[in-house]
Amino acid sequence: MTIKAGTLIDGTGAEPLTDMIITVVDDRISAIRPAAESSEPVDLDCGDLTVIPGLIDCHDHLDLDVGDEEAQSREPVSYMAMKAVANAKVVLDAGITTLRYLGAPHGVDLELRRAIAAGEIPGPRLFVAAEPIMRTGGHAHFLGREADGVDDVRRAVREQLKKGADQIKVMASGGMSTAGSSPIVQEFTDEEIAAAIDEAHRALRPIAAHAHGGSGVTVAVRHGVDTIEHGVLLTREQVELIARSDTVLISTESVARAVAETPDMPDHYREKISGSLAASARMLAWAHEAGVTVAVGCDTAHARMDIEMSALVEAGWNPLEAIRCLTLNGAKVIRQQSELGSIEVGKIADLVAIDGDPLTDPSALRSVHHVMQAGRLVN
Secondary structure: EEEEEEEEEEOOOOOOOEEEEEEEEEEEEEEHHHHHHHHOOOOOEEHHHHHHHEEEEEOOOOOOOOOOOOHHOOHHHHHHHHHHHHHHHHHHHHHEEEEOOOOOHHHHHHHHHHHHHHHOOOOOEEEEEEOOOOOOOOOOHHHHOOOOOOOHHHHHHHHHHOOOOOOOEEEEEEEEEEEEEEOOOOOOOOHHHHHHHHHHOOOOOEEEEEOOHHHHHHHHHHOOOOOOEEEEOOOHHHHHHOOOOOOEEOHHHHHHHHHHHOOOOOOOHHHHHHHOHHHHHHHHHHHHHOOOEEEEEEOOOOOOHHHHHHHHHHHHOOOOHHHHHOHHHHHHHHOOOOOOOOOOOOEEOOEEEEEOOOOOOOOHHHHHHEEEOOOOEEO
């Protein structure tokens, strides 16, 4: 198949190209050349559109929507699964071709991954965490595996790996959506955090730490955690610590803004989020200044990658750098940068054609005309 791109943004940070032909053979990009140098017939004419790589959402929970997460987690598993199926189609249609599903109860994420991979339902390719791990009564205790003590934490990690988790997620701090939980309180001991990271890495799996702020961030980064999720209350010193490490920060600005703007949120959730918005913007500016590697996730505000890009640009990233955070940086988080995340010869053909220029208007990311996933048009 040949695709004509009016504008091509390849995700590497390179300047856009105009009037380009992308040739796809099977599931791979086999050639990229100027249209003037190609005599091939065009199968998909996107000459009036901008073509970008498939977007990569590095933090989502497809079985939940913005709102009362505890109440949603008490729903029957069949209902949660149907919601996840519906949201998988929503995010794929929005150009998110790959998604990191950071925890779900009852194996919902594991079975959704299987159904999508088998071609039974449409959705992004999934990298899943199975059940997130938290201390007894800790943040999101209603949807994960509670563990106490070093041995039990190690056992909990092994359980998720046995189920088939691609990565592990632990709650290193409290959270916004759980009543009575402080987002800056370290909820596991230093030894428990270190044990979880060690156990995941000995199995050659990455590990994500939910951590808004507080000492849990410092402990996790010093022990080599792969990603810090959210990080909205990080101090400048913690941002600089992350910059000196191999840890990636996953920004989730879209869910925070959605909670602050939605009227029927639980009071505790809105109050904590509203009080953190200014701190989050300041933290992202520090992250840009320090050179932190950042990828993004929409969390329960599914498919709002336009908001994620806007937040990065507001914090100092230039638009091409921001697109890279939404694509190639995400591929690095899931250890798939040789296959995904940019439009380059030899890579898997995940392409999105949008109306408008996201470099001048991030809301253009909402105007999706075509989505190609692994060489197949899915929208």
